[in-house]
Amino acid sequence: MFEREKMHEIEKSKKEWEEKKVERTLSRFPERKKEFVTSYEDEIERLYTPLDIKNLDYIKDLGFPGEYPFTRGVQPTMYRGKLWTMRQYAGFGSAEESNKRYKYLLEQGQTGLSIAFDLPTQIGFDSDNPMSEGEVGKVGVAIDSLKDMEILFDGIPLDKVSVSMTINSTAMILLAMLITVAKKQGVPYEKLRGTIQNDILKEYMARGTYIFPPKESMKLIVDIFDYGSKNLPKFNLISISGYHIREAGADAVQEIAFTLADGIAYVEAAVKAGLDPNEFGTNLSFFFNAHNNFLEEVAKFRAARKLWARIMKERFGVTNENAMKLKFHTQTAGSTLTAQQPLNNIIRVTIQALAAVLGGTQSLHTNSYDEALGLPTEQSVTVALRTQQIIAHEMGVSETVDPLAGSFAIEKLTLDIEEKAQKYLEKIDEIGGMVKAIEAGYPQKEILNSAYKAQQRIEKKEQIIVGVNEYISDKKEKIDILKVDEEQEEKQIEKLKNLKNQRNNSKAEESLNRLKKAAINEENLFPYVIECVENYSTVGEITNVLKEIYGEYRESTTI
Amino acid sequence: MSTRIRVLIAKPGLDGHDRGAKVLARALRDAGMEVIYTGIRRTPEEIVEAAIQEDVDLIGLSILSGAHKKLCQKILNLLKEKGADIPVFLGGIIPEEDIPELKEMGIIEIFTPGASLKEIVEKVEDIAMERKV
Numbered sequence: 001m002f003e004r005e006k007m008h009e010i011e012k013s014k015k016e017w018e019e020k021k022v023e024r025t026l027s028r029f030p031e032r033k034k035e036f037v038t039s040y041e042d043e044i045e046r047l048y049t050p051l052d053i054k055n056l057d058y059i060k061d062l063g064f065p066g067e068y069p070f071t072r073g074v075q076p077t078m079y080r081g082k083l084w085t086m087r088q089y090a091g092f093g094s095a096e097e098s099n100k101r102y103k104y105l106l107e108q109g110q111t112g113l114s115i116a117f118d119l120p121t122q123i124g125f126d127s128d129n130p131m132s133e134g135e136v137g138k139v140g141v142a143i144d145s146l147k148d149m150e151i152l153f154d155g156i157p158l159d160k161v162s163v164s165m166t167i168n169s170t171a172m173i174l175l176a177m178l179i180t181v182a183k184k185q186g187v188p189y190e191k192l193r194g195t196i197q198n199d200i201l202k203e204y205m206a207r208g209t210y211i212f213p214p215k216e217s218m219k220l221i222v223d224i225f226d227y228g229s230k231n232l233p234k235f236n237l238i239s240i241s242g243y244h245i246r247e248a249g250a251d252a253v254q255e256i257a258f259t260l261a262d263g264i265a266y267v268e269a270a271v272k273a274g275l276d277p278n279e280f281g282t283n284l285s286f287f288f289n290a291h292n293n294f295l296e297e298v299a300k301f302r303a304a305r306k307l308w309a310r311i312m313k314e315r316f317g318v319t320n321e322n323a324m325k326l327k328f329h330t331q332t333a334g335s336t337l338t339a340q341q342p343l344n345n346i347i348r349v350t351i352q353a354l355a356a357v358l359g360g361t362q363s364l365h366t367n368s369y370d371e372a373l374g375l376p377t378e379q380s381v382t383v384a385l386r387t388q389q390i391i392a393h394e395m396g397v398s399e400t401v402d403p404l405a406g407s408f409a410i411e412k413l414t415l416d417i418e419e420k421a422q423k424y425l426e427k428i429d430e431i432g433g434m435v436k437a438i439e440a441g442y443p444q445k446e447i448l449n450s451a452y453k454a455q456q457r458i459e460k461k462e463q464i465i466v467g468v469n470e471y472i473s474d475k476k477e478k479i480d481i482l483k484v485d486e487e488q489e490e491k492q493i494e495k496l497k498n499l500k501n502q503r504n505n506s507k508a509e510e511s512l513n514r515l516k517k518a519a520i521n522e523e524n525l526f527p528y529v530i531e532c533v534e535n536y537s538t539v540g541e542i543t544n545v546l547k548e549i550y551g552e553y554r555e556s557t558t559i
Numbered sequence: 560m561s562t563r564i565r566v567l568i569a570k571p572g573l574d575g576h577d578r579g580a581k582v583l584a585r586a587l588r589d590a591g592m593e594v595i596y597t598g599i600r601r602t603p604e605e606i607v608e609a610a611i612q613e614d615v616d617l618i619g620l621s622i623l624s625g626a627h628k629k630l631c632q633k634i635l636n637l638l639k640e641k642g643a644d645i646p647v648f649l650g651g652i653i654p655e656e657d658i659p660e661l662k663e664m665g666i667i668e669i670f671t672p673g674a675s676l677k678e679i680v681e682k683v684e685d686i687a688m689e690r691k692v
Binding site: 122132206208209373448451455456458554 | 585
């Protein structure tokens with residue numbers, strides 16, 4: 001980026017500065033810490049200069065927003081044209097209660113919905129299954145059948161509001177329910193906008209809501225790609241998620257490396273099934289974490305975009321530019337929130353959200369300040385949403401595209417993260433791809449090592465967490481915590497019982513039998529699941545049919 | 560007879576966020592204990608059975624999903640039924656107002672977010688030593 005002669009001059013001046021100024025200062029005032037490190041334990045330089053980015057080629061490495069390699073953003077005008085989608089992850093208790101919360105959030109100016117399902121729904125258990133005891137409606141809304149889904153979206157126009165669903169192993173069933181509700185609302189499939197998470201590989205690595213073994217899970221995903229790329233053109237058919245990988249303890253490099261490696265695995269599987277990456281590539285989306293180290297985080301998002309564009313173009317020979325764009329949703333880092341002095345979490349969330357915005361996110365969830373204590377209350381979720389609105393409208397950061405570009409530190413960190421993530425990708429290729437790597441426990445082990453090291457840094461006070469290992473206060477902040485009605489589980493079970501009495505049971509059974517046959521014949525299962533859903537078969541019943549054929553996965557535990 | 564402390568770390572219920580459980584398991588191991596980690600999604604029956612079979616001195620439960628009251632009660636009941644006198648400690652997102660009830664139930668110690676590994680390791684050592692004496 002700079003002339004060679006100029007570089008020599010800077011190098012000489014920097015040396016002089018170090019010898020004369022810095023050394024003298026250091027001898028009188030030693031620095032605060034012996035070592036300053038990134039989350040991936042690289043040394044952070046005292047000062048970044050043009051010397052750190054002398055090999056950076058503007059056109060090749062950055063280019064212009066909306067142009068390959070999309071380092072500076074996926075759209076030419078970014079937030080000047082349209083702000084990111086403000087999408088709070090919400091859902092608890094019953095479909096009725098969650099429906100009320102969604103309507104409240106939409107009234108407050110939220111622009112998309114993000115549905116949190118309870119764990120039984122995510123793992124394919126009906127509310128009356130003994131495994132569901134105590135979990136019904138706890139971390140999300142309980143959905144047993146289409147009936148619940150109809151209530152969940154009652155009065156919410158699915159042609160106007162985009163819906164994101166955090167659902168993975170049961171993604172096909174819940175998507176089938178969503179499109180059936182849309183059909184009943186008279187919304188044509190091609191108008192339906194939204195995202196299903198549908199990223200099973202990270203479940204084995206980090207989040208744990210898997211049901212079937214990896215190979216069979218991949219088949220279900222490919223079936224969704226196949227059906228969706230033909231019928232749901234505006235729908236993101238997967239959200240390849242680094243968020244949970246990071247929450248499980250990965251550092252910034254591991255977060256994007258393992259996420260992109262998962263992405264490669266999905267694209268490979270789909271290509272193998274005969275799908276065209278130029279087409280389904282445009283329906284892929286990503287999901288990242290906005291963690292604490294502000295500069296590193298901004299750089300991470302930029303590096304991820306650049307890496308993915310290159311992967312799609314060079315590895316998969318994609319020619320459609322839209323299929324090279326890494327579009328992503330961001331959530332602020334839940335694991336950084338503290339139960340001590342919870343109001344401080346508002347500040348953490350604000351700065352993390354700012355990193356996501358400066359990193360060019362398409363959609364954002366800001367965590368509520370009380371999440372280290374329980375589910376968000378209406379007040380805390382409102383503050384979280386307002387945080388986004390303030391960043392969007394008051395801070396001026398959305399007025400120009402990729403404003404931190406050209407900062408010596410940001411560009412150097414972007415290059416470093418890209419290079420380090422690339423090394424992981426090569427290592428995973430050596431192992432034989434992400435499915436094999438996960439089966440061998442490789443990423444799990446890498447993540448645990450990072451988590452353990454991070455915890456040790458906190459305990460040795462090499463990393464300060466305000467209110468936890470420093471600036472501790474005995475005074476307790478009193479805040480309200482949302483309580484999920486303990487009787488709600490019984491009510492849900494009662495509802496399920498009524499459904500089974502009211503529906504046409506023989507029709508439900510027939511459609512389940514057809515699904516079973518299709519699974520044995522290795523057909524695309526999506527149309528059969530839609531039929532099951534239409535006949536009010538439950539999440540548990542549909543899952544059980546597939547369990548019979550595919551079996552269940554149990555992890556090998558590494559500590 | 561071995562004097563090494565044996566601990567079972569378990570995740571009951573459906574929640575799969577096991578970072579805390581795994582990090583603690585490693586810290587206990589680094590402190591010289593023998594640690595058995597059950598993996599995620601274990602039923603109370605499976606946990607109690609593993610604890611008895613492995614003859615552990617302590618059981619540590621990790622629960623974040625809000626199902627702690629039901630799950631803890633079940634595990635404590637099962638231990639009692641089987642005549643297994645094994646202390647149980649709990650970690651996770653546990654609202655403060657639930658703590659007295661959980662302690663009354665018989666949970667020996669509860670660690671909420673922000674508890675340090677050092678603190679937990681020392682507490683585990685204390686509880687185990689008291690039992691071994």
